Amino acid sequence: MTQPDANQTFLAEARDLLEQLEGALLDLETRPDDQTLINTTFRALHTLKGSGGMFGPPDMAAFAHHLEDAFETVRQGSVALTPEFVGVLLRAAEQLRRLLFEPAGDHGAESGRMVAALEALTGKTGSGPATPAAQARTPASAPDKTRSFAIDLRLPPNALLCGTNPLALLDELRGLGTVALIPQPNSVPPLADLRPTDLSLTWHIELITPAGRDAIEDVFIFVDDPGAVTITESR
Incomplete structure (x- = not known):
């Protein structure tokens, strides 16, 4: 029996994670204080960042890190999850999808704009290259x-x-x-x-x-x- 290709397995799992992420974010628009949805969102971002670091394009893993780092402020309760914040995260989820499934595209400028928007919402500026959140x-x-x-x-x-x-x-x-x-x-x-x-x-x-x-x-x-x-x- 042929073993599945690790990269193809990653892409399939990433597609499922993106669907979970987008579904949780859509629900958070009406239930921004739902801790279960917050944990689901964080887990999807955390897993995409970790798996992306091993199998995904480098710019995807770096972008996922910025998203996780921004959402950590929500999970810790230091920043409110406003409709504007959810909207930026939903657009960022679409950007993650492009970075994963259109790796030949020129996505740098759009990723930079979204990172800047997240930094404005969270008060974190000048974060520089992605590093482990801890x-x-x-x-x-x-x-x-x-x-x-x-x-x-x-x-x-x-x-x-x-x-x-x-x-x-x-x-x-x-x-x-x-x-x-x-x-x-x-x-x-x-x-x-x-x-x-x-x-x-x-x-x-x-x-x-x-x-x-x-x-x-x-x-x-x-x-x-x-x-x-x-x-x-x-x-």
Whole structure:
């Protein structure tokens, strides 16, 4: 049986995510305080940014980052979701679609206008190139204020099938500071028992960061399995 092409799988999933995003935004026009819709919107943006960074055009991933970063202000309650804000986000969703499915087009100017509109609505200006959101919130300066965390990551075997990308999670942690990554091979079964669709490897991670615990928890915001992530501050 022929294995599906990873890029084609990404495009199919991205199309579904865009439909979810647009549907949630349309509902938010009449229910701007609906937390379920807000979480659905944020999750779609977060997943598009993460998956786009691996499989999508670079300008699409960068644009998705700006959208996620802007919508984070709504999720945190620091900016109201006005009809104007929803309208800009709906146009931005269409721009995401163009960046994905018309990669040869000249979309830079329109993306720039939308980023500027989002910055005006959120009060964030001069954000520059896309970087992990947690890194943008907590600059890597001020080494005298760093903290050390021990993180054990034990995702369930079906994590890959459910759309969780452990490499993207680890990359987001690297955006927070200095990471020492220690794979735990004892969790991998013998070759005869290994199922290629299962995730068997677990990780112990040492993180030195100026960020707080909340920023680390935000990296794993969509890891729903109890006990999959253990975070301990070591000093």
